[in-house]
Amino acid sequence: MKQFFHIGIAISVAFWAVFLNAQQSDPHLIYEENCAECHVPHAGDFVSDKLVATDDGLAGKASGRPVIDYLKAGHGKLSDQEIDVLIEQFEFIQGTGRLFKEKCIICHDNAAKFARLKLILRDDILTGRYTDRDVAEFLLQHGRLDAFEAQKMVEVLKRQLQVR
């Protein structure tokens, strides 16, 4: 359940483009390599457990301080470019989490569990484990998503299968 709670941010098309780009340098690893030694193992859980959306972007729940301020002040020792990528990843997680909560959770109670039980990656294509469905196509007709949302949802479900 937790992974997809506490959500609240809109995602821009511009962000999406950056996200796809950034993916080539595997943004998950920024969190895993620089933050996980002190915080929870996965970025998704970190966002839902520790962060909250505010008018100034994502902030720490405990301190109320914007995450970007923390990071720019040297917490976690990231370069400016890594900070941008990580903040974008956090916002992506939060935005799609909200989408899942609004539109899917009523029937599929938890995105991480749902993905791991029902879906599988075949040649990097997100597929129904037992139905052999192409999920990207299926979601154009299922769950009342527009095409853009469907694409994001595929990405987030895929990521559930990629994190170990």
Ligand code: HEC
């Ligand atoms: C050497 C240990 C350590 C590392 C590495 C580290 N942190 Fe932290 N971080 C802490 C501690 C300790 C706190 C304060 C206690 C808490 O809130 O968990 C904290 C607090 C935070 C907070 C504020 C939470 C709040 O509720 O206000 C954020 C945001 C944060 N860290 C993000 C990160 C990110 C992102 C990274 C990786 C780039 C990172 N930290 C790396 C130890 C670390």
Ligand code: HEC
């Ligand atoms: C009203 C209930 C309901 C809602 C809301 C709903 N689903 Fe479903 N979903 C189902 C049912 C029932 C099935 C199984 C249908 C089947 O296999 O023919 C299913 C199947 C799926 C599958 C295919 C699984 C497989 O094994 O092939 C995916 C992927 C999926 N849903 C994702 C989503 C996403 C993402 C959302 C939100 C955007 C969503 N669903 C919203 C009821 C729902």
